[in-house]
Amino acid sequence: MTERVPVLITGGGVAGLTAALLLQQQGVAAVLVEKHARTSPQPKARRFNQRSNEVFRSLSLGDAVAEASAPLASFNGMLAGTTLADAQWPEITEAMRASFAKHATMGERSPAPSVLCPQNVLEPVLRDAAEARGVSVRFATELVSFTQDDTGVTAELRPADREPYRLEAEYLIAADGSRSPIREALGIPRSGYGHLADNLDIAFRADLTELVRDKRFNLCTIENPAASGAFVSVNGTDRWLFSTSDFPGSATLDEPGWRELLRTVVGVPDLDVEVLGRMPWESAMHVADRFAHGRVFLAGDAAHAMPPMAAAGANTAIADVHNLAWKLAAVLRGTASAALLDTYHLERYPIAYATAEFSSLVSGHLGTMVKSVTSGEGPRFDPSAAVFGVQYDAGAFIPDGRGPAPVDHYGPAGRPGTRVPHAWLDGTDATDAPDAPRVSTVDLAGPGFVLLTGPDDRRWTAEADALGVPLVHVDNPAWLTEVELGDDGALLLRPDAVVAWHSTSDIGLRDAMSRLLTSPVAVSA
The missing domain is CATH 3.40.30.120 (Glutaredoxin)
Incomplete structure (x- = not known):
C-alpha cells in the first residue's frame, strides 16, 4: 500500500529541517528524506543572523541554538597576517568604525541575537528537535524519481537498508542542494553571474587554544606564498577550517603534504595536526528562474546558490521555508486556495536574486571576501535595512x-x-x-x-x-x-x-x- 502524506521534503540540511519543524508547528505532517546517513560533517555556513534566530525562537529552539553556539560566543572580529601565528587585528579605519556603529544598533531591532553556530553543529540540533516532535525523518533514503499531476506528487524512494518504495504527497519541497536533481528534472533554468571562483575547504584538528587565547577570531585572512585564504573557527579549540583557492597541485597533494601546508599557514612548524577532510566548492551565483513548478517548490541552495559571505545562502534558505510553510499549511487546511502558493515565488525570488547578486560583488576565496570588509573597499550597505527592512514587491x-x-x-x-x-x-x-x-x-x-x-x-x-x-x-x-x-x-x-x-x-x-x-x-x- 502506497504511503500518502501532506508534504514530502527532500534534503536534510538547514532548509529541509527548518521546513519540517515549521510545518510540524503548523500541524502538518511531513516526511523528510535525505540520501546521506547523517547531517553534514562540514562547518559550511556559520553566521546565523537575528532574523534566522527569530525563526528558531518561534520554534522554541532559542536556548538550544544558544547552547550549541556557546563555544564561539566570544570569537568575534577578523584577523589578518601571513600566518595565523603572526596575524593581528586590522587597523580600524573610519569606514570600519561606521560599519561597527551600524551593526551595534542591530541588537535593538530584534528579540534574538546573531550567533556563530557552524552548520555541522546546528543541523543535529534541528534534526533532534524534528524527531523529538514527531516528524518522520528518514536519513539514508534517496529520492530517485518523481512524477506530479493535478492531485499530487508520487516519489520513488530508495532506503540504504531495504527495497525502494513509493510515497504520495500533496506537495514536494526540494531542499536538495545547489545541484538539485529535482530542479534539473523539472528543467528549471538558472540565471546570474554563474561561476566566480574555485575554492577548497580543509577541515582539520589541532589544539590552537594557546595560540588564539588573546585573539579569538571569527575569520582570519592569510596571505602566504604557500596558500592564501582564511582560517575559520569551528569550535575555538581544536576544530578549524582553512578555506583557500583550489590551487594547482592540490589534487595530487598527499596526506603529509596537506599537514605540512597547514603547519606553514598556521605558522607552527611542529604542529600536531590531523586533516579531517577536504571539500572543493564553487563560489558562484545561480538563481533558479522559477521557485515553483506545479506542486514542487525549490528552497535553499536548490533555488539560489551564492557566495558564502555572512552565510547569506543559509539565512536566505531559512527565510524561504518560513515564507512557504504557513502557506502550504493554509492550503492544506482549506482556509486558503492554491493560488496563495503562487506568492511564494512572487515574494522570495526577487529577494533571493538581490541577495545573491550582492553577495557576488566580491569574488574569490573566503580571504578575499573578508579583506574586502576589513579594508572598507567592499560594497556598502545598511545591515539593519538588509536584515530587518526588506520589503516584498508583491x-x-x-x-x-x-x-x-x-x-x-x-x-x-x-x-x-x-x-x-x-x-x-x-x-x-x-x-x-x-x-x-x-x-x-x-x-x-x-x-x-x-x-x-x-x-x-x-x-x-x-x-x-x-x-x-x-x-x-x-x-x-x-x-x-x-x-x-x-x-x-x-x-x-x-x-x-x-x-x-x-x-x-x-x-x-x-x-x-x-x-x-x-x-x-x-x-x-
Whole structure:
C-alpha cells in the first residue's frame, strides 16, 4: 500500500529541517528524506543572523541554538597576517568604525541575537528537535524519481537498508542542494553571474587554544606564498577550517603534504595536526528562474546558490521555508486556495536574486571576501535595512499606499510586506530586566494570523472574534509611532512575522483576509 502524506521534503540540511519543524508547528505532517546517513560533517555556513534566530525562537529552539553556539560566543572580529601565528587585528579605519556603529544598533531591532553556530553543529540540533516532535525523518533514503499531476506528487524512494518504495504527497519541497536533481528534472533554468571562483575547504584538528587565547577570531585572512585564504573557527579549540583557492597541485597533494601546508599557514612548524577532510566548492551565483513548478517548490541552495559571505545562502534558505510553510499549511487546511502558493515565488525570488547578486560583488576565496570588509573597499550597505527592512514587491499582503520602504537605512514603519518592527510588550529591555521573561511583537506571529492593535482595541474586538483572529493590543507609544498607528489602529500579522495589512488601508479587515488567502473568509455568528 502506497504511503500518502501532506508534504514530502527532500534534503536534510538547514532548509529541509527548518521546513519540517515549521510545518510540524503548523500541524502538518511531513516526511523528510535525505540520501546521506547523517547531517553534514562540514562547518559550511556559520553566521546565523537575528532574523534566522527569530525563526528558531518561534520554534522554541532559542536556548538550544544558544547552547550549541556557546563555544564561539566570544570569537568575534577578523584577523589578518601571513600566518595565523603572526596575524593581528586590522587597523580600524573610519569606514570600519561606521560599519561597527551600524551593526551595534542591530541588537535593538530584534528579540534574538546573531550567533556563530557552524552548520555541522546546528543541523543535529534541528534534526533532534524534528524527531523529538514527531516528524518522520528518514536519513539514508534517496529520492530517485518523481512524477506530479493535478492531485499530487508520487516519489520513488530508495532506503540504504531495504527495497525502494513509493510515497504520495500533496506537495514536494526540494531542499536538495545547489545541484538539485529535482530542479534539473523539472528543467528549471538558472540565471546570474554563474561561476566566480574555485575554492577548497580543509577541515582539520589541532589544539590552537594557546595560540588564539588573546585573539579569538571569527575569520582570519592569510596571505602566504604557500596558500592564501582564511582560517575559520569551528569550535575555538581544536576544530578549524582553512578555506583557500583550489590551487594547482592540490589534487595530487598527499596526506603529509596537506599537514605540512597547514603547519606553514598556521605558522607552527611542529604542529600536531590531523586533516579531517577536504571539500572543493564553487563560489558562484545561480538563481533558479522559477521557485515553483506545479506542486514542487525549490528552497535553499536548490533555488539560489551564492557566495558564502555572512552565510547569506543559509539565512536566505531559512527565510524561504518560513515564507512557504504557513502557506502550504493554509492550503492544506482549506482556509486558503492554491493560488496563495503562487506568492511564494512572487515574494522570495526577487529577494533571493538581490541577495545573491550582492553577495557576488566580491569574488574569490573566503580571504578575499573578508579583506574586502576589513579594508572598507567592499560594497556598502545598511545591515539593519538588509536584515530587518526588506520589503516584498508583491504577494500575500495589501499595500497601504505609502510606497516602498527605504533601502539605505532601516525604516519599514509597519508597511505591509515588511517584517513587523520589534518592541518588548512588557516595556522592558534586556538591560533593564535581564532575567525577566519578555515577549516581543515579533514573537506574536503564528501559527495563524494575529491582529495587533493600539491600546484602544474596541474598534476591532468584535470583528477579530468573528474572523477567528487572535487580538493583542500593544501599549507601547514608541512602537505605535514607528509603525504609524494611532491608539485605535491595527496591523494584521502573518505567521512569518510579515505585516499583511495596515488599518490605514482603504480595504477593510475581512476583505483584506479574503484577498490574502485568495478565498472567502468564514465569519462566525
